Amino acid sequence: MNKKDTLYILLRTLGISLVISTVAILLSWLLFWAGGTASYFIVCLLGVAIGAWYGGLRTGIATTVLTAVAITYLFLPLHYSFLVTNISSVIDLLIFLVSGITINIIIDHTKNSKDILIYKQKEKEYLHLLTKLQKENHQYQKEVKARDEFL
Numbered sequence: 001m002n003k004k005d006t007l008y009i010l011l012r013t014l015g016i017s018l019v020i021s022t023v024a025i026l027l028s029w030l031l032f033w034a035g036g037t038a039s040y041f042i043v044c045l046l047g048v049a050i051g052a053w054y055g056g057l058r059t060g061i062a063t064t065v066l067t068a069v070a071i072t073y074l075f076l077p078l079h080y081s082f083l084v085t086n087i088s089s090v091i092d093l094l095i096f097l098v099s100g101i102t103i104n105i106i107i108d109h110t111k112n113s114k115d116i117l118i119y120k121q122k123e124k125e126y127l128h129l130l131t132k133l134q135k136e137n138h139q140y141q142k143e144v145k146a147r148d149e150f151l
Helices: 003-033 039-055 057-074 087-150
Strands: none
Touching: 003 039, 003 057, 039 057, 039 087, 057 087
């Protein structure tokens, strides 16, 4: 993989993460100021799951980190500050991070399992085709040998 491909993957990952995080935070912000207390964690975890599903493990983890930073800044006590002084806020943030990473791993494992099943099915089909072609080849070799012996 060259530098151009690596840069493209990095920009794609960060772009998807940024868009999903922004949408999740905006929805959470609307719910938070409408009177919800902890609903922003659920909405943000949904955003993390969407990021992991559509972008993969890297995008999901980037979405988790970006969303955690935004939660710290916007929703935790001492609003509009990255300083977390309340122990319950630290615990909430750690639970969010662990939950987000767990969701990412589970989704990645699920998608990889589906891919493995698809590859095994294709392998089975190719082995069947290979066996068929080997039988035909063996039959053709017999025919060529019979012609050579005739001549």
